[in-house]
Amino acid sequence: MPFGNTHNQLKLKFSSADEYPDLSKHNNHMAKVLTPDMYERLRSKQTPSGFTLDDVIQTGVDNPGHPFIMTVGCVAGDEETYDVFSELLDPIIEDRHGGYKPTDKHKTDIEASNLKGGDDLDSNYVLSSRVRTGRSIRGFCLPPHCSRGERRAVETLSIEALASLSGDLNGKYYALKNMTDAEQQQLIDDHFLFDKPVSPLLLASGMARDWPDARGIWHNDNKTFLVWVNEEDHLRVISMQKGGNMKEVFNRFCTGLTKIESLFKERGHAFMWNEHLGYVLTCPSNLGTGLRAGVHVKLPNMSKHAKFEEVLKRLRLQKRGTGGVDTAAVGGVFDISNADRLGFSEVELVQMVVDGIKLLVEMEKRLEKGESVEDLIPAQK
Amino acid sequence: MPFGNTHNNYKLNYKVEEEFPDLRKHNNHMAKVLTKEIYGKLRDKQTPSGYTLDDVIQTGIDNPGHPFIMTVGCVAGDEESYEVFKDLLDPVISDRHGGYKPTDKHRTDLNFENLKGGDDLDPNYVLSSRVRTGRSIKGFTLPPHNSRGERRAIEKLSIEALNSLDGEFKGKYYPLKSMTDAEQEQLINDHFLFDKPVSPLLTCAGMARDWPDARGIWHNENKTFLVWVNEEDHLRVISMQLGGNMREVFRRFCVGLKRIEEIFKQHNRGFMWNEHLGYILTCPSNLGTGLRGGVHVKLPKLSTHAKFEEILTRLRLQKRGTGGVDTASVGGVFDISNADRLGSSEVEQVQLVVDGVKLMVEMEKKLEKGEAIDSMIPAQK
Numbered sequence: 001m002p003f004g005n006t007h008n009q010l011k012l013k014f015s016s017a018d019e020y021p022d023l024s025k026h027n028n029h030m031a032k033v034l035t036p037d038m039y040e041r042l043r044s045k046q047t048p049s050g051f052t053l054d055d056v057i058q059t060g061v062d063n064p065g066h067p068f069i070m071t072v073g074c075v076a077g078d079e080e081t082y083d084v085f086s087e088l089l090d091p092i093i094e095d096r097h098g099g100y101k102p103t104d105k106h107k108t109d110i111e112a113s114n115l116k117g118g119d120d121l122d123s124n125y126v127l128s129s130r131v132r133t134g135r136s137i138r139g140f141c142l143p144p145h146c147s148r149g150e151r152r153a154v155e156t157l158s159i160e161a162l163a164s165l166s167g168d169l170n171g172k173y174y175a176l177k178n179m180t181d182a183e184q185q186q187l188i189d190d191h192f193l194f195d196k197p198v199s200p201l202l203l204a205s206g207m208a209r210d211w212p213d214a215r216g217i218w219h220n221d222n223k224t225f226l227v228w229v230n231e232e233d234h235l236r237v238i239s240m241q242k243g244g245n246m247k248e249v250f251n252r253f254c255t256g257l258t259k260i261e262s263l264f265k266e267r268g269h270a271f272m273w274n275e276h277l278g279y280v281l282t283c284p285s286n287l288g289t290g291l292r293a294g295v296h297v298k299l300p301n302m303s304k305h306a307k308f309e310e311v312l313k314r315l316r317l318q319k320r321g322t323g324g325v326d327t328a329a330v331g332g333v334f335d336i337s338n339a340d341r342l343g344f345s346e347v348e349l350v351q352m353v354v355d356g357i358k359l360l361v362e363m364e365k366r367l368e369k370g371e372s373v374e375d376l377i378p379a380q381k
Numbered sequence: 382m383p384f385g386n387t388h389n390n391y392k393l394n395y396k397v398e399e400e401f402p403d404l405r406k407h408n409n410h411m412a413k414v415l416t417k418e419i420y421g422k423l424r425d426k427q428t429p430s431g432y433t434l435d436d437v438i439q440t441g442i443d444n445p446g447h448p449f450i451m452t453v454g455c456v457a458g459d460e461e462s463y464e465v466f467k468d469l470l471d472p473v474i475s476d477r478h479g480g481y482k483p484t485d486k487h488r489t490d491l492n493f494e495n496l497k498g499g500d501d502l503d504p505n506y507v508l509s510s511r512v513r514t515g516r517s518i519k520g521f522t523l524p525p526h527n528s529r530g531e532r533r534a535i536e537k538l539s540i541e542a543l544n545s546l547d548g549e550f551k552g553k554y555y556p557l558k559s560m561t562d563a564e565q566e567q568l569i570n571d572h573f574l575f576d577k578p579v580s581p582l583l584t585c586a587g588m589a590r591d592w593p594d595a596r597g598i599w600h601n602e603n604k605t606f607l608v609w610v611n612e613e614d615h616l617r618v619i620s621m622q623l624g625g626n627m628r629e630v631f632r633r634f635c636v637g638l639k640r641i642e643e644i645f646k647q648h649n650r651g652f653m654w655n656e657h658l659g660y661i662l663t664c665p666s667n668l669g670t671g672l673r674g675g676v677h678v679k680l681p682k683l684s685t686h687a688k689f690e691e692i693l694t695r696l697r698l699q700k701r702g703t704g705g706v707d708t709a710s711v712g713g714v715f716d717i718s719n720a721d722r723l724g725s726s727e728v729e730q731v732q733l734v735v736d737g738v739k740l741m742v743e744m745e746k747k748l749e750k751g752e753a754i755d756s757m758i759p760a761q762k
Binding site: 007008009010011014015018019020021022025049050051054058061062141145147148149150152153177203204208209210211213 | 388389390391392394395396399400401402403430431432435439442443522526528529530531533534558584585589590591592594
C-alpha cells in the first residue's frame with residue numbers, strides 16, 4: 001500500500017493536475033467538495049502518523065456512488081486527520097450534518113433519565129429496538145490506518161476493560177480468530193456476529209486488512225449489550241432487545257457506555273472527543289454522537305404512502321432495509337433511525353426516534369382502517 | 382493506506398512480536414518463508430519510492446490460501462523491492478521457481494525461429510492457442526504502489542508506442558473509462574475485455590485503486606494481438622487465435638513484443654529486466670519470461686486418467702479452468718500451459734507446451750479407442 005510519506009514525496013514530482021482524481025462520474029460528498037485547487041493545497045500534507053490526502057479520499061475515488069444513500073467518500077486515519085485536512089473535511093461535515101459550521105459546538109448528553117417516554121412503542125409493529133455508537137481510543141490510529149500492533153493493543157485494552165463489567169453487564173469476549181464453530185453459529189443466530197466487511201466502501205479504505213486478527217465480539221450474558229472490537233471503529237457499542245421498549249435499551253446503553261469510559265480512563269486511556277466534533281470516529285458521518293438509534297418496524301401501508309419520504313424527512317429520520325446500511329427493505333419491515341449525528345445530543349436524537357416512531361405507527365394504524373393521515377403529517381423538526 | 386515511511390517509523394514503536402502477522406492458518410509461499418527474524422530484520426527498510434515489508438506481504442496476510450493453487454502471497458511495488466527485500470523474496474523465488482538460486486542467471490530468447498514445429502496441433506482437440514507475458518516500464522512504480530500520475534504516464538507512453546505499430550499490428554486503444562456500450566459488448570464477445578479485479582489476491586495488494594482510471598485495452602484489427610494497460614502489470618501482451626497453430630501465435634508474439642520494446646527504447650524507456658531475474662513483474666511468480674503459453678484443449682478421457690496430474694508434472698505443464706487462474710475446468714476442456722517462468726527461455730517454455738500438448742492429444746486419442754497409454758508416459762523433463 002503506497003500512501004505514506006516517502007511515496008507522497010515521489011508523487012509530488014507529478015503535477016497536481018496529473019495526480020488529481022477523475023471525479024466526473026462520482027456522486028459522493030468528497031467529490032462534491034474536492035476541487036483541483038484544494039487537492040493542490042493539501043497533497044503535500046500528512047498527519048503525525050503519516051496519513052495523507054490520498055489516504056483520506058481513496059475510498060471515495062474507488063466508489064463513485066451508492067444507489068441508496070449519498071456516501072461520504074472519505075475517512076479519517078487518526079484524530080489529527082480532521083485538523084490537518086479540515087479544508088476538505090469541514091465543508092463535507094457541513095454538507096453532511098445539516099449546515100454544521102466550523103465554529104459550532106456539539107452537545108454530549110448520555111443521561112438516560114432525560115429521555116421522555118419511549119417505553120411503550122407498540123410491539124405489534126415495533127419488532128426490535130437498538131441503539132449503537134462508536135468510540136475511538138485516543139493515542140491510536142483508526143481502522144483505515146492502524147497497524148497490527150496498534151490493533152492488537154486496542155483489543156487487549158478493550159478485553160481488560162470489558163472483563164471488569166458486572167451485574168447486568170457481566171459478559172464474555174469472543175475473538176474472531178479463535179471462535180469455535182458452535183460459538184460462531186450461536187452468534188449468528190443471535191444476530192451478533194459481524195463478518196469481514198464485503199462492502200467496497202469499507203474495503204477500499206483499508207479497514208479489512210489482516211482480518212480477522214484482533215477483531216472480536218463481546219456481549220453480556222443476557223445478550224442485550226454488545227461491543228464490536230476493531231471493525232469499522234475501535235469500538236462499536238450496541239444495546240438491543242426485541243420489542244418497543246426503547247427507554248430500557250437507552251438506559252442500558254448509557255449505563256454501559258459510561259462504565260466502559262471510566263474503565264478505560266482508569267487505565268490511562270480517554271476516548272477521542274472534542275467540543276467541536278464530539279466523539280471522533282472513522283467516518284465523518286458518525287461524528288458528534290456517533291449514535292444511530294432505531295427500530296425494526298412494520299409499516300407496509302405507510303411506506304407506500306406518497307408522503308412517506310417527506311414525513312421521514314420532517315421527523316429527521318431515515319429508513320434502511322433490515323439487513324443494514326447497504327440493503328433494501330423486505331416485506332414492509334423497515335429499519336427507521338435518526339438521520340442526525342452531530343449538532344444534537346444523544347438524548348435529543350433518541351427522543352426524535354421515540355416520538356417519530358410513535359407517530360408513524362399511529363399513521364400506519366389509520367391507513368389500515370382506510371382513514372387519512374393528512375392531519376397527522378408533522379412540521380419540520 | 383498506511384504503509385509508508387512515516388507510519389512505518391510509527392510502527393517501530395511496537396515490538397516485532399506485536400507487529401508480526403499471525404500466519405498459523407496460512408498456506409502460501411510468503412507464509413512458509415517469513416519468520417519473526419526475517420520480519421525483524423526487514424521491517425524498518427523501504428525502497429526508494431517508500432515501499433515497505435508490510436506492503437509486500439499484505440496480500441498474503443489477507444489471503445491465507447487458495448483451493449486450487451499455492452499462491453505467492455507477496456508482491457513487488459517497484460523494481461527495487463526484489464533487492465531491498467531479498468531476504469524474503471529470494472527464498473520465495475527459489476521455492477516457487479524450482480530451486481532457482483540467488484546466483485543463477487536467466488536466459489531470454491524471443492527468436493521464434495528457434496521453436497521446432499508447433500504449427501500442427503490437432504484443432505479437433507486444441508480449440509485455441511495463446512501466449513501472454515507482462516512488461517514493466519523502468520522508472521515507474523508497479524500497480525500495487527503507483528499513483529494516478531504514474532499510471533496515467535504509463536498509459537500515455539503505451540498509447541503512443543502502440544499507435545506507432547503498423548502492418549499486421551495496426552490497431553486501436555480503448556480506454557476503460559470512456560468505452561461505449563457497443564465497444565464494451567464487442568470486446569466481451571471477443572473475449573478481450575478485462576474487468577476490475579474481483580480476486581482478493583489482487584485487490585488486497587492495492588492494484589484496483591482508482592479503477593478504471595488509466596486502464597485500457599489495445600488490440601490489432603485482426604484481433605490476434607492484444608495489450609492490457611495497467612491491470613496487474615504495466616503491460617500484458619497477448620497473442621492468440623483459434624485452433625492449434627501455436628507456431629504462428631508465438632511468431633506474432635515475438636515480433637510484436639520486439640517492435641513494442643524498440644518503440645519504447647526510442648522514447649528512452651526500457652523494460653525492467655536484469656540477468657538474474659529476467660523481466661521484472663508485479664508478482665514473483667511471473668519473473669523470468671513472465672510467459673504463459675497455453676491452449677484450450679479437450680481432454681475428457683485423459684483428464685480422468687489416474688496419471689493425469691503426474692503426466693502434467695513430468696511435462697512441466699499446469700492445468701487451469703478455461704475461465705483463467707482462479708477457475709475450475711468445464712466439460713473436459715482444460716487450459717494447459719507451461720508451469721515454469723524463470724530459469725528457462727521463452728522458446729524453451731513454448732517448446733514444452735507444443736511437445737507436451739501434442740503428446741497428450743495422442744494419449745487422448747488412444748484412450749478414445751480403449752487402448753492403454755502406459756508406454757507413452759513421459760520421463761520427467
